Amino acid sequence: MTGIERPLPDEVFSGLDREGPVPLYAQVAERFEALIADGTLPSGTRLENEIAMGERFGLSRPTMRRAIQVLVDKGLLVRRRGVGTQIVHGSITRRAELSSLYDDLAQEQRSPTTEVLLYEMLEPTAELAQRLGVELDKPVLHIKRLRAADDAPIALMENHLLEAPLVQREELEHRGLYEMLRERGTTMRVARQFVSARAATKDEARLLDVPAGSPILTLERTVYDQSGRVVEIGHTHYRPDRYTIEFTLVEK
């Protein structure tokens, strides 16, 4: 058996809040996540069995199992039947494997400076209306922004979205689009993305301050809400020397 068992002090298992709104399994998962993050439980450590830990918490086995399952789904723990539960090996652990979808989207918008190049209401074309899932005569918001850091342009962003009244032009200069949407109650559950590359057009080259024909990294994204409706369609063009798209795939 690989993996050293480290006895945990009783404090870890006490003080759960049974009154508040946070489910017990979530509280337990948070605690273990913190213990892993701060190094108290290093890679490869083997945990006590789930029944014993449940007893120390004063929890039933299903609840303890559920807490563990949360961390297994995040890739922090590994369970094997007949063996036990271990902290996962390797570096993904620290690399916060599960940046939430929101963090992932917001990250790209949290820019030092954003210039709003275009902000207009638009009658969608047939294709756009279909992709957004709206009627042809319903106007959609169309915006273009240039993102930069220290006067160095990084990306050109173009978005089409429905919730126009939620997004004011002035605010876009200072805050991220997804941050604004989320604050106003829009849920974003799934993002489908297509990435490719091509040579910069003249306009793109000028705005991004690169020679015409330089490589440009392109991202097309459709964001869906909790019930599968389209929230937003975005096209972003990155200067590849200043930006890399990073993502993680997890097998369930």
Next chain:
Amino acid sequence: MTGIERPLPDEVFSGLDREGPVPLYAQVAERFEALIADGTLPSGTRLENEIAMGERFGLSRPTMRRAIQVLVDKGLLVRRRGVGTQIVHGSITRRAELSSLYDDLAQEQRSPTTEVLLYEMLEPTAELAQRLGVELDKPVLHIKRLRAADDAPIALMENHLLEAPLVQREELEHRGLYEMLRERGTTMRVARQFVSARAATKDEARLLDVPAGSPILTLERTVYDQSGRVVEIGHTHYRPDRYTIEFTLVEK
């Protein structure tokens, strides 16, 4: 309440296999996934409540809940407290939102033709050894392949991996790398990927049959197994006019 309730015939709820190795919740989830895929349960349909469905299956509520949860996690169903469970709206449903990690990896390798340009055992550099998580003196397998379809080159693939004996040069001409690894028992659970773009080098331009300096889509990937150990590190260079990277982010 949005969503039409459609009564399902009794056949849907009969004939579960309680003897075989497939868990009941998985069987139930498969059935509903099939019903959604074939259009029997269109977008927006509201399901019966979980207790009633459990009774029709002859299942306890936790088991029925677990089956539903599988589909919620896949993004096929939406549950709201006090409301009910619905088939998700929108097109993600059909788009097989959850290609498994394996499918995602294997897809890129299932090529009409693959030419093996290089196949060698290599003493890793310090950086490579560290990234693979091996000792400096342990040789790793280093391969380069050119993937094409109809004599049109698509991608240049370079991989470093540990499980050298598992992968024979001849087989690489005809089969995908990940397919081979999986067949030989290697599990792949997490892939961390970085995508960018740059101008093609002379060698790349020659092999991919594009002018030197053309835009190239670059993907760097580290694949981890179930316990977080590195399985493989890959660098792929795509012709962007012939390939687009597609991926889906899901908020949990």
Next chain:
DNA sequence: TAGTGGTCTAGACCACCTC
């Protein structure tokens, strides 16, 4: 053979939404 996680059951109480 002993210990582990994987599955399943039959109940209970609660928070939330709609009418």
Next chain:
DNA sequence: AGGTGGTCTAGACCACTAA
């Protein structure tokens, strides 16, 4: 007020792994 999903309990039996 009634119905929905969300949580939690206390057990049971089984499959797998390791010694």
